[in-house]
């Protein structure tokens with residue numbers, strides 16, 4: 108199998124978001140969980156997205172895992188590797204976007220790297236280096252209250268510079284709107300001044316098409332699904348691939364029971380849980396008790412859900428509003444509380460699969476990573492899109508047999524997302 112595009116995603120929901128965009132833009136794509144075991148039979152594809160859980164780990168761990176994945180992707184034939192980050196640039200001053208981008212660039216022999224989290228389809232646009240989420244600057248959006256990486260600066264040149272060794276520059280919209288030649292000239296000019304990573308503005312998909320074309324001339328780029336769109340369209344335009352991907356047969360029914368596990372505390376997910384509550388039973392976990400009385404609270408949740416799943420879907424949610432999250436974090440610490448809750452939700456997910464759940468929706472990037480790891484699912488095929496950035500996934504080589512999943516980024520999806528997802532998963 109020689110692939111045209113390789114990607115390393117810093118979380119699992121982000122990986123399925125990117126795989127969805129690549130599929131929609133004509134690339135046959137598979138999402139692997141880590142570097143796949145050589146014995147796993149993968150289909151013939153144009154692109155592989157390796158999902159890692161490295162968004163919120165120490166930078167040295169993220170660099171080690173990403174460079175290993177890069178080596179593997181190059182061995183599969185990838186001439187270009189996209190480091191898939193969050194469209195809201197989720198990171199801290201310690202990393203991991205800067206350190207990983209610099210390590211991937213060094214592994215590929217250096218040169219400048221284009222960096223853009225723009226994803227217009229979900230309202231993420233970038234102007235003069237400032238990221239907007241819908242109509243708000245990043246630092247005024249709900250991301251200011253993220254439990255793990257609150258974002259307090261919308262200027263991404265500054266944000267990236269604080270977590271990087273090299274110099275960060277800006278390719279502004281006027282250059283990009285003037286087309287590939289002007290963008291290439293601007294990048295070259297920046298490189299001559301010592302810039303190693305260039306934040307690139309993008310508002311419309313045509314900006315990302317230009318950036319995709321330029322990125323493809325380099326070995327590494329960093330961005331969200333918008334840059335994936337640009338790269339995929341540039342590959343199809345170049346004639347290197349046929350551009351005839353389809354995800355329809357991926358959603359063949361799998362039967363079994365269905366469940367929803369939520370650990371995202373984003374505004375969108377909190378609203379979606381409220382809407383689901385009108386249609387199905389919802390158990391709201393008590394995070395205080397989870398931290399204080401761990402196994403008992405987990406066992407109680409499993410038994411609550413186990414008694415109900417044969418009658419229809421259930422939701423188990425740890426998600427809480429920002430005030431509750433900060434109270435818990437000030438008592439137990441940010442990482443410790445996040446980690447304990449992820450462990451709990453992943454155990455609940457795995458136990459429900461033991462009890463016959465075969466259709467599973469997980470809300471939250473870290474939450475999804477923990478659940479998929481616990482289930483030890485090796486890879487996914489990409490099915491049709493439920494909402495922008497969220498496809499139906501079908502497991503490949505899963506020990507419990509075929510399952511359908513949706514891994515929802517916290518901020519994605521309309522208010523009836525959970526009901527819409529289950530309607531597509533039979």
Ligand SMILES: Nc1ncnc2c1ncn2[C@@H]1O[C@H](COP(=O)(O)OP(=O)(O)O)[C@@H](O)[C@H]1O
Nearest residue numbers: 254371394425427445448449471472473474517
């Ligand atoms: N009630 C809560 N209090 C504190 N942290 C929570 C609570 N519920 C979930 N969390 C943690 O918040 C984090 C949410 O991150 P994630 O799952 O990536 O969601 P998102 O996709 O919205 O970023 C996880 O680490 C999760 O365990």
Ligand SMILES: O=C(O)[C@@H](O)C(=O)COP(=O)(O)O
Nearest residue numbers: 120121124193194472516517
């Ligand atoms: O790019 C995006 O916004 C998503 O693909 C993504 O990575 C979101 O992260 P989570 O909200 O942590 O799932």
